[in-house]
Amino acid sequence: MESGSNKTIAILGGGPAGSTLATYLARKGMNVVMYADGKRPPLIVGESLVPAVVPYLRDLGIEDEVASYGTWKGGATFVYNDEYHLNIWFDQVRGGDTPTYSYNVPRDRFDATLRETASRAGATIIPTTGRLEREGDSSRLRLTPETVEAAGDKLAGRQPDWIIDAMGRGRGIPKILDLPVEAGDRKDTALHAHLQGVEVEIATNVHTDRLSKGWCWRIPLPGRVSVGFILADEHLHELGSTAEEQFDNFMKQDPMMREWSKSGRRISPVMKYNNYQARVSCGVGENWALVGDAFGFVDPVFSSGMLIAMQSAHALAEAIADGSPGAFDEYDRYVKANLDAWRNVIEHFYDGRLLTLFKLGDHFRQKLWGRVMDFHFRKHMPRIFTGDDVTNRYSSWLVEFMSTYGLYGNDPEELRIL
Ligand SMILES: Cc1cc2nc3c(=O)[nH]c(=O)nc-3n(C[C@H](O)[C@H](O)[C@H](O)COP(=O)(O)OP(=O)(O)OC[C@H]3O[C@@H](n4cnc5c(N)ncnc54)[C@H](O)[C@@H]3O)c2cc1C
Known part of the structure; x- marks a missing residue:
């Protein structure tokens, strides 16, 4: 195995976690190959970024670009009912170095920006699905011959030193190695679409509304509003059989949504997500590691996902550069502590x-x-x-x-x- 900046790293998955990791590793001089299958649905959740993401945007040198296509986000509005709203302004939060604003972003543009940044830093992006297999009965992994082949002279027929699962909630490595995955307590479904003509109380704020059943987000994006609602599975079947029927019927049924969407028009298909609360028991193995959602995802409320994806990517780059078992243990502990802390706050919300x-x-x-x-x-x-x-x-x-x-x-x- 190579040491220091001579290491070769294969990252499977070209979302925010994979691309951020690829950039940080390439900046350290490593040979980075990132497989990005480009299989993206028409809409992707993860559009609202918390202010703690902004230092990463600056560090990656992309804040101006993100600002050019995102909406500026100055705070959060919690809508309890039609009489009571609570506004939290980021610039009134005392102390700390975190910026007092952030952005909401169309995910396709944001992911493309991150991928281009990785490429500019020197990572090689392979636009295909990366595939893995187990080395015999061991807990080591290797790329399949076709996957090695797809990287051409970047791998030159050799296996990488490290294989990173950045496949999002698809979680390739945990499936192959049959790693225990701890599911969260809530069994909700999220339905997500883009609308025009939806009202928001404050144009710069992300909105979280407590509904007759579940809750919803309203995220202002340029020329549209992203709307998503989170419902316990037991309420879904009463609303129709397709995601579109369920989304449209619930908008008409819930009194608060009916009010703010009265001039609204859905301009996208409806995307459905479920079983998303999950954390893998172990994020590091002999020659592999998990990053971003592949390691764990807590819940959509409070928009922690993209921050954890970028924080874990940064921390993993440091661990790989260090290379010692202690550094990887530290990475594993750090991500788990982060996920647990968010889970605790989120339980207090529900x-x-x-x-x-x-x-x-x-x-x-x-x-x-x-x-x-x-x-x-x-x-x-x-x-x-x-x-x-x-x-x-x-x-x-x-x-x-x-x-x-x-x-x-x-x-x-x-x-x-x-
Ligand atoms: C309902 C819901 C709402 C959310 N809202 C927010 C929000 O507002 N703000 C926020 O911060 N977070 C939010 N999140 C979380 C956020 O979407 C994720 O945390 C974030 O996308 C994680 O990034 P990632 O790179 O780990 O995974 P992904 O974004 O899933 O990226 C993985 C990428 O890898 C590719 N891929 C998969 N397998 C392979 C393979 N074998 N080879 C090559 N490529 C592969 C996929 O096509 C994909 O492009 C939400 C999540 C849910 C479920």
């Missing part, structure tokens, strides 16, 4: 405690003592929406403590996501 807490905070800010406390809370609590502070122990503890003892008798059940 059980109603977080929405109750934020509503109370809004109320108490009207009082003097509330304003004093607010100074402290604003440093820690809303930073979960910027993606900045999710793994910070004190912030996590504060969310836990406040949502257990700080609800002042308010029953979180009232704001539970059904």
